[in-house]
Amino acid sequence: MNFRRLFLIATPYFWLLALFLIPFLIVLKISLSDPAVSIPPYTPTLDLSAGWGSIKTFFTELDFENFIFLTEDALYWKAYLSSLQIAAISTFLALLVGYPIAYAMAQASDSWRPTLMMLVILPFWTSFLIRVYAWIGILSNEGFLNQLLQWIGLINEPLTILNTNAAVYIGIIYTYLPFMVLPIYSALEKMDESLIEAAEDLGCSRLSAFWLVTFPLSRPGMIAGCFLVFIPALGEFVIPSLLGGSGTLMIGKVLWEEFFNNRDWPVASAVAVVLLLILIIPIILFQRNEQKQREADQ
């Protein structure tokens, strides 16, 4: 193997190592240490300059007590469960909202498609944080939504949406909708239109042709979209802390509080490691879905 090829192959692995594996190992290491009033706030720290002795004490003092602690305090498993629930529900709602959008885009004429695609991606052009703040202005008691509903006369008292789970759902759906729309759109768009005509030719109505042909054929796109929404939603921190209330329990928020409010880095790291382990399952499933799709395309 010549040098250039080695370089080409090694580069992505290098980045993977530098940006993913090493940070993960650091977090893993912290999760296995004990909290301490020092800088950084945990021991043992690994001081490579102190030589072998330091490495040895580092390994002998490691223990799993932070992970055991996570099982003892109900807050943590409740936060994990609640996150899973919120992520699952928002994923489902995003699918309900995203599918018709993707379908309409795929039905649109060729000249319109780039514009529609652009509109879906457009929100990414401004900061995510600003967009979430904008939702505070929309959803608050004096916000645009309540003003509008009161003006129409639909309600007399303002609805309390902000600082509830409903606001979190809205925020997550809004933020991750493009991740749902785009894979479904790409599945629908590459579908041969004559399949629908063939279904109609064989006796299907428009609606049953959709259910029997379009829908099953867009399933890989739906699965991909669901994972792309579910995975980031599970660890979401900004949306629940800005739009959610005191009752909104999400693991991302817990993690943040452990780190910055409690300054308990080892427990926070343990929370992060467990979250990662939970996420590995859907990530692997997602990869297998993609793999299967690629094989089917060939």
Added chain:
Amino acid sequence: MAQPGNKPVFAPWNDPHQKPLIQFKNVTKRFGDFVAIDDLTLDIYAKEFFALLGPSGCGKTTLMRMLAGFENVTRGEILLDGQDIARVPPNKRAVNMMFQSYALFPHLSVANNIAFGLKRSSMPKEKIPARVEEMLRLVHLEQFANRKPHQISGGQRQRVALARSLAKAPKLLLLDEPLGALDKKLRQDTQFELMDIQEKTGTTFVIVTHDQEEAMTVASRVAVMDNGRMIQVDTPDRIYETPNSVYVADFIGDVNLIKGRIESSGGDNYTIQWAEGQAPITAAGPQGLTSGTSCHFAIRPEKVAISAEKPTDRSNALQGKILDIAYLGNVSTYHVELANGQIIKAQVANNRRISRRDMTWDDNVWVSFTDTAGLVLLK
């Protein structure tokens, strides 16, 4: 279609008492400003194997799609069994179409693809597997029932598409270039299979093809189209032997075309002046052509004889030089250049081994034909 002598000849188009299954009445189809089908009138009879032939873009697919219900008619009407089908949606027509792209459902197995239409019909559920089995046998795909479309070959996919469109036993089956993707040998086998199936099921077939040989092989009648118009609709032998225009003569098979002028008329025998210093061609033509009309004289290469000596038994003989010889195995085509530069093709069966051939390049030869071998064409 070859007809055994004792069977009555299948020619409902000649029988005024027969009602056509499909009638196109002055049908026009426009896409925006573009006229895809231009004032077309056509009758197709039950149990016909009707071939649509024409160059790419002449409107064949559009015609089929109007029959299947995927395109509406801009003007005129289409009758199926005497009923206007303009308002009948595709899923309510007793018409099935085999798509040019096959359009097999990729998520369903071969058997489920074939069963798809049956499940949407009034057929009792318990009878469906037997019908699917029957269809699989018909197209020789029994072993592939559980494969997905991407797990079988192109030729097999085409058979699945055929079986799927036949399964509901439609009154009318539309085949849009069904054999385009197949290589020659498989194509010929499938052509005969199609004819066999048509004979067994009695379904009316309309087949689109751009392969004229295919049309001639399978069809009871052939329609030659150009630019959204029907140029000629006739049996394969008549299309070949008596084309009504230069376009059809040229489109179907190989032909020598000589441009000329009708000189004198005596009944239906004409003399055609066609070049300075060349003897006029004598040929039979339609009654009543006037002198001076410009025309084309068309003659098929296999009706032109070639010889070293001037023949005495044929009314037309022209002298020239062999320019080229195309050896095609069973036949050879001689390209003979006449004194004025006109090239005449003469096709000769290779009854002898090639080494025994007595004519070769640059030989001076005579090409000759009788006065009934060719045709006088006015358009």
